[in-house]
Amino acid sequence: MAGSNPNAKPMNLTLKVWRQKNRNTQGGIVDYQVKDISPDMSFLEMLDVLNEDLLRKGEEPVAFDHDCREGICGSCNLFINGRAHGPEPGTTTCQLHMRKFNDGDTITIEPWRANAFPVNKDLSVDRSAFDRIIQAGGYISVNTGGTPDANEIPIPKEIADRAFEAATCIACGACVASCKNASAMLFVSAKVSQLALLPQGHVERKSRVENMVAQMDKEGFGACTNIGSCAAECPVGISLENIAILNREFLSAKATSNNLA
Amino acid sequence: MFPDSKIPEGPLAEKWDKHKFNVKLVNPANKRKYDVIVVGTGLAGASAAASLAELGYNVKAFTYHDSPRRAHSIAAQGGINAAKNYQNDGDSVYRLFYDTIKGGDYRAREANVYRLAQVSVNIIDQCVAQGVPFAREYGGLLANRSFGGAQVSRTFYARGQTGQQLLLGAYSALSRQVAYGKVKLYTRTEMLDVVIVDGQARGIITRNLITGEIEQHAGHAVVLATGGYGNVFYLSTNAKYSNATAAWRAHKKGAYFANPCFTQIHPTCIPVSGDYQSKLTLMSESLRNDGRVWVPKEKATAERLRKGEIRVNDIKEEDRDYFLERKYPAFGNLVPRDVASRNAKMMCDEGRGVGSSGLAVFLDFADAIKRNGADWVSQKYGNLFDMYAKITGENPYEQPMRIYPAVHYTMGGLWVDYNLQTTVPGLYATGECNFSDHGANRLGASALMQGLADGYFVIPYTIGDYLAQTPPKPVTTEHPAFKEAEAEVRARVQKLMSINGTRTPDDFHKALGHIMWEYCGMARTAEGLQHAKAEIQKLRREFWSDLKLVGTEAEMNQALEKAGRVADFLELGELMVDDAYHRNESCGGHFREEYQTPEGEALRDDENFTYVAAWEYTGDNQVSALHKEDLRFENVKLTQRSYK
Numbered sequence: 001m002a003g004s005n006p007n008a009k010p011m012n013l014t015l016k017v018w019r020q021k022n023r024n025t026q027g028g029i030v031d032y033q034v035k036d037i038s039p040d041m042s043f044l045e046m047l048d049v050l051n052e053d054l055l056r057k058g059e060e061p062v063a064f065d066h067d068c069r070e071g072i073c074g075s076c077n078l079f080i081n082g083r084a085h086g087p088e089p090g091t092t093t094c095q096l097h098m099r100k101f102n103d104g105d106t107i108t109i110e111p112w113r114a115n116a117f118p119v120n121k122d123l124s125v126d127r128s129a130f131d132r133i134i135q136a137g138g139y140i141s142v143n144t145g146g147t148p149d150a151n152e153i154p155i156p157k158e159i160a161d162r163a164f165e166a167a168t169c170i171a172c173g174a175c176v177a178s179c180k181n182a183s184a185m186l187f188v189s190a191k192v193s194q195l196a197l198l199p200q201g202h203v204e205r206k207s208r209v210e211n212m213v214a215q216m217d218k219e220g221f222g223a224c225t226n227i228g229s230c231a232a233e234c235p236v237g238i239s240l241e242n243i244a245i246l247n248r249e250f251l252s253a254k255a256t257s258n259n260l261a
Numbered sequence: 262m263f264p265d266s267k268i269p270e271g272p273l274a275e276k277w278d279k280h281k282f283n284v285k286l287v288n289p290a291n292k293r294k295y296d297v298i299v300v301g302t303g304l305a306g307a308s309a310a311a312s313l314a315e316l317g318y319n320v321k322a323f324t325y326h327d328s329p330r331r332a333h334s335i336a337a338q339g340g341i342n343a344a345k346n347y348q349n350d351g352d353s354v355y356r357l358f359y360d361t362i363k364g365g366d367y368r369a370r371e372a373n374v375y376r377l378a379q380v381s382v383n384i385i386d387q388c389v390a391q392g393v394p395f396a397r398e399y400g401g402l403l404a405n406r407s408f409g410g411a412q413v414s415r416t417f418y419a420r421g422q423t424g425q426q427l428l429l430g431a432y433s434a435l436s437r438q439v440a441y442g443k444v445k446l447y448t449r450t451e452m453l454d455v456v457i458v459d460g461q462a463r464g465i466i467t468r469n470l471i472t473g474e475i476e477q478h479a480g481h482a483v484v485l486a487t488g489g490y491g492n493v494f495y496l497s498t499n500a501k502y503s504n505a506t507a508a509w510r511a512h513k514k515g516a517y518f519a520n521p522c523f524t525q526i527h528p529t530c531i532p533v534s535g536d537y538q539s540k541l542t543l544m545s546e547s548l549r550n551d552g553r554v555w556v557p558k559e560k561a562t563a564e565r566l567r568k569g570e571i572r573v574n575d576i577k578e579e580d581r582d583y584f585l586e587r588k589y590p591a592f593g594n595l596v597p598r599d600v601a602s603r604n605a606k607m608m609c610d611e612g613r614g615v616g617s618s619g620l621a622v623f624l625d626f627a628d629a630i631k632r633n634g635a636d637w638v639s640q641k642y643g644n645l646f647d648m649y650a651k652i653t654g655e656n657p658y659e660q661p662m663r664i665y666p667a668v669h670y671t672m673g674g675l676w677v678d679y680n681l682q683t684t685v686p687g688l689y690a691t692g693e694c695n696f697s698d699h700g701a702n703r704l705g706a707s708a709l710m711q712g713l714a715d716g717y718f719v720i721p722y723t724i725g726d727y728l729a730q731t732p733p734k735p736v737t738t739e740h741p742a743f744k745e746a747e748a749e750v751r752a753r754v755q756k757l758m759s760i761n762g763t764r765t766p767d768d769f770h771k772a773l774g775h776i777m778w779e780y781c782g783m784a785r786t787a788e789g790l791q792h793a794k795a796e797i798q799k800l801r802r803e804f805w806s807d808l809k810l811v812g813t814e815a816e817m818n819q820a821l822e823k824a825g826r827v828a829d830f831l832e833l834g835e836l837m838v839d840d841a842y843h844r845n846e847s848c849g850g851h852f853r854e855e856y857q858t859p860e861g862e863a864l865r866d867d868e869n870f871t872y873v874a875a876w877e878y879t880g881d882n883q884v885s886a887l888h889k890e891d892l893r894f895e896n897v898k899l900t901q902r903s904y905k
């Protein structure tokens with residue numbers, strides 16, 4: 001069996017889960033017991049077990065977002081024991097496995113908390129603010145067709161690799177959830193850096209950073225005070241360096257550009 | 262009479278150019294008078310929505326995710342093929358075409374595949390211009406790697422996250438059009454039916470997944486880019502939400518479903534670990550560039566290993582059987598997916614499988630680490646190794662990975678003509694949702710290529726031909742067909758809510774998956790398929806009498822969403838079984854045990870089965886009508902596929 005430790009015993013756990021009917025009602029913590037949880041289960045599979053039990057008993061299952069369960073789609077977003085995506089560094093909730101917990105543990109599970117991420121139901125939140133920030137300028141304005149041959153734009157490997165690192169953001173929102181100000185700077189900076197690093201992105205670099213930052217503010221995200229918990233809790237390791245790049249881009253745009261915002 | 266596949270006349274290499282000239286154009290000022298509905302925002306949907314909006318059409322884009330960027334294209338790992346021949350290693354449009362036709366075991370259309378190979382080169386240019394950070398060499402130019410079924414390096418990649426980077430590129434193009442107001446985006450909105458007005462697709466019915474509201478949307482044309490149906494098997498590498506509902510609803514409204522039994526079992530997935538398992542995780546095929554696949558030579562050794570009496574690293578080199586290298590010296594570990602999967606199964610059937618279940622083979626990087634160092638391996642495959650370690654709790658740098666085949670992709674899908682139009686006028690299908698390019702087996706790194714080819718470079722041309730023949734008058738939801746379709750959707754949702762039985766949607770889904778994997782999976786027999794058909798019918802009856810749901814339909818209700826999708830899987834599963842039963846040959850991913858060569862390879866029957874099986878829906882619990890589109894091979898000679 002994949003990774004099974006023959007000595008690992010099934011666990012019984014107490015879950016304290018945030019339940020909230022919809023955006024307009026108040027929520028609260030409800031306690032549940034789950035039994036015979038295999039250490040090889042993923043955290044979400046443990047929740048599947050809870051939900052199947054609830055449904056069979058005629059109670060409403062806990063709503064939560066998830067999809068690929070491979071750590072790449074960015075859907076899953078649970079605040080576990082006070083930490084975004086739980087205790088294991090560099091890991092999304094779906095890739096967190098129950099072998100990281102012990103028999104008899106009490107686990108608190110909450111949704112992301114941020115004004116810009118209203119709760120849809122239970123543990124599911126609305127992160128469409130991220131989409132609107134990208135719509136404000138997180139792209140290179142090229143239409144389909146008429147582009148030059150891909151190898152006409154040589155890019156030093158180091159630059160391409162750094163752009164790639166920034167581009168691996170999965171937009172889960174852990175950075176916002178972990179920040180005491182609920183700032184979205186790490187998310188925004190990842191896109192700004194990726195496109196500022198690449199020559200293709202230079203043409204629009206000034207308007208891009210101004211527009212994206214303006215939208216970020218409009219969505220109600222807090223300001224960045226350089227604490228760094230965003231990067232510490234980011235499941236894909238987006239670096240704080242990106243925020244420095246964003247600040248530089250923003251400053252130089254404000255100092256030299258047509259000052260769009 | 263089979264619908265016209267509209268393949269242009271003339272030499273293969275000129276068909277697409279000629280066709281582009283012959284299709285009708287919508288003049289620039291008229292484009293804004295047409296509304297196009299695009300369902301799905303993965304590679305095929307986002308690229309289509311963005312490109313159509315850039316042309317001037319008004320686009321409505323729908324996704325059941327909270328953001329377009331979460332579509333399952335994001336999880337594609339290894340890469341995207343293109344006939345750039347940057348490596349000077351003998352690649353060409355013709356070679357990519359040939360490899361794809363051969364890889365598909367001669368069950369795909371020549372003309373479609375050739376076009377795919379032609380536009381593959383434009384895709385890379387497009388993505389680089391969008392800022393997709395592909396892997397590069399130190400000189401600053403793009404890097405390539407090789408993939409299964411090919412002897413050239415034509416695969417472009419972004420570490421093990423190529424799908425993510427390509428999707429974010431298409432998502433950025435889509436986002437730009439949303440900002441311009443040319444695309445109206447509907448997130449967390451699931452399509453539950455297509456609306457047909459006077460024989461043409463004119464809209465869809467959706468459910469808002471947050472509020473439960475049922476809504477009508479009208480358009481001059483509808484494009485389905487809703488992905489594949491691998492989740493019929495319950496356990497697959499597909500994302501949990503991936504489903505067949507949009508395609509199946511379209512099928513029930515008149516769109517033929519082609520080759521439903523052509524499913525791809527991917528050879529390198531992390532093996533199943535327990536009953537609670539909710540999905541399977543793929544380890545990219547690119548790993549087979551440097552990983553070597555083996556099992557113990559002797560059954561007895563494998564047994565001792567399974568019992569934990571010996572450890573894998575104790576097994577001496579001479580006691581290991583690198584079975585792919587032994588059987589297929591020319592392609593070695595890079596044989597196509599169907600061949601690799603079937604061989605892994607054969608080893609396990611012989612009792613030489615590993616892992617405590619015996620349903621796994623090794624994928625070993627020891628040689629690559631010795632040759633190039635662990636850092637080099639980490640540079641290339643780091644994220645895959647990390648993922649493996651997280652899921653299994655084992656370190657693949659120190660001991661070989663254990664892998665086993667799992668359902669990954671569906672080559673079958675809605676039947677489309679050369680224009681990607683289904684048998685319903687005005688209804689199009691792109692990407693994995695259609696059947697058109699991969700025949701009976703898809704080559705690695707070709708799904709991303711096809712999704713983007715369809716969305717960026719095919720549909721923008723071909724949909725114009727249809728729209729140019731549609732009057733540019735506004736379409737509304739006033740026609741009674743909208744009301745009827747909405748009433749049907751409401752009735753169905755209410756029926757699901759009112760059964761009030763004892764079993765959960767997942768419970769039924771797992772039971773269906775078990776039947777499908779057992780009888781319609783890697784190896785199929787006539788007897789097993791007949792058994793499966795009866796079992797599925799029984800399960801479907803149980804579903805409609807014993808389903809348990811709670812809450813209401815007028816709110817976010819994830820169990821209800823799931824139930825609707827399982828209901829459709831229960832119908833589609835039976836069609837897959839029918840298709841597998843009727844196709845008395847083995848080809849690509851469809852392996853009927855009765856039809857194999859003495860060496861155990863797939864044995865085609867070209868005389869009787871060189872056709873696309875397109876099924877027409879004839880009513881609930883009725884036998885579907887089979888239509889055959891003959892495949893004509895004018896450029897490639899049909900041979901027994903050999904990778905020796």
